Amino acid sequence: MRTKIEVDRIRKGFGAGGGRLPVVDGVDFSVGDGEFVAIVGPSGCGKSTLMNMVAGFLCPDEGSIRIDGVDHGGPDPRGILITQHGSVFPWLTVQENLMFGLNGLPLAEKRGIADHYAGIVGLSGFERRYPHELSGGMLKRAEIARALAVKPDILYMDEPLSALDALMSLRIRNELLRILAEERHTVMLITHDVEEAIHLADRIMVLSPRPARIQATYEVAIPHPRKLTSPQAQELRAAVLRELGVVE
């Protein structure tokens, strides 16, 4: 498997001078092309800071991040970030949102692509609606569709489903797996939900409390479709939780 993302001993701190607070402290990992990696950690451990650096929105103080072997030069459409609070533009319709990232194409073609991806995430018939007319789950689908529409190599997902209820989260997870089986993106997911990570990822990395370091790595060798109630998944879940310091 070709290496897609290479994170090389990055460090990041906030605050100036002697009171500098290290947030990410020497994180080192790589993600293969088409791989789905989940990073799990306690809240406030620096997960989002790590994600912002890998997605290019923030520069590490030390270390380097390479995408396809090239130093990361800031955010671009080859890697789209999806966050918990979402960023679907409320002043554009679903269709206009999905067309947003499509540069330099004729309008008809943009519409075609937008409607195709609206269909993929189950938003057919809602293309002309505004975000405030949609439910939380539909909004998240729109955001995923908007990201997929630009055919990014990488999806960066920072707690993408945390604002949804458990049922909706499960539904969108299943849809995401269905889409990824067809489109094979590289995915980096950050979550505090261990089950979500086991459900989706090929590999799970556990972060330590702040400053964030990679504390343990688990391969998830369970074939899809995964059953979270299977002994294998349960065993993995217990191991990850133990690593996070939670004992059941």
Added chain:
Amino acid sequence: MRKVRESVPSLVVIVLLLAIWWVIVVRTESVIFPTPWQVVSGALGLVEDGSLWMHIGSSLFRVGTGFLLAVLFAVPLGLWMGWVSGAYRTFNPLFQILRPISPIAWIPIAILWFGVGNASPIFLIFISSVFPMIVQTTAGVHTIERRYLRAAQNFGVSRARLFRQVVIPAVLPQIVVGMRIGLGVAWLVVVAAEMIALRSGLGFMIMDSRNAGNRYDLVIAGMIIIGLIGLLLDGGMRLLEGHRLVRWRYAH
């Protein structure tokens, strides 16, 4: 039906006030202060000879012109100041000093510069409505949520697209709020400005009615008409707030 029922208390208050006014005038046998009926018949007289429409038209023309110039000036400037922090640092202190100066204080200068024609009140309206609109537009740009700007950055859109599809639509609701405030102040000021000079307008009509024979019925008629037109103007701006392009801001 519910709307009608909800407006009953406010109508009762107005009717009650009219009744008290009427009773007091009749009881005190005032020769100068008119009864509500005298106000109505005075106003009808102005309608018949056509002068009322002329005055309203003049006032609306001045407000319209001054306000429109202010919008054309304030919105681009506000967007620029909101977006470019150097522009904000350069101009904001100046506007913060000019803003608290009452437009009435500009009247002598307006007369000096523009004489007593239409240009003076138009200038005063411009001065009064331009600052609130600059401030609102600038604040609108400053309060665009970062996640939207980041998303735009992520999709790598051009600067023109960023402005057309993110910045301007995001700020539009604030611009509309600024316009509503600006128009309100503009209407307030036109009447004051017209009281000084000129030969037309509702402000002139009020002063002229008093000076030419203590026609207090027309003074009060003018005041009420100003109030009603102000209400209509504000209502018009409220309709703008319901427009498809800004409704997202209020829908929850």
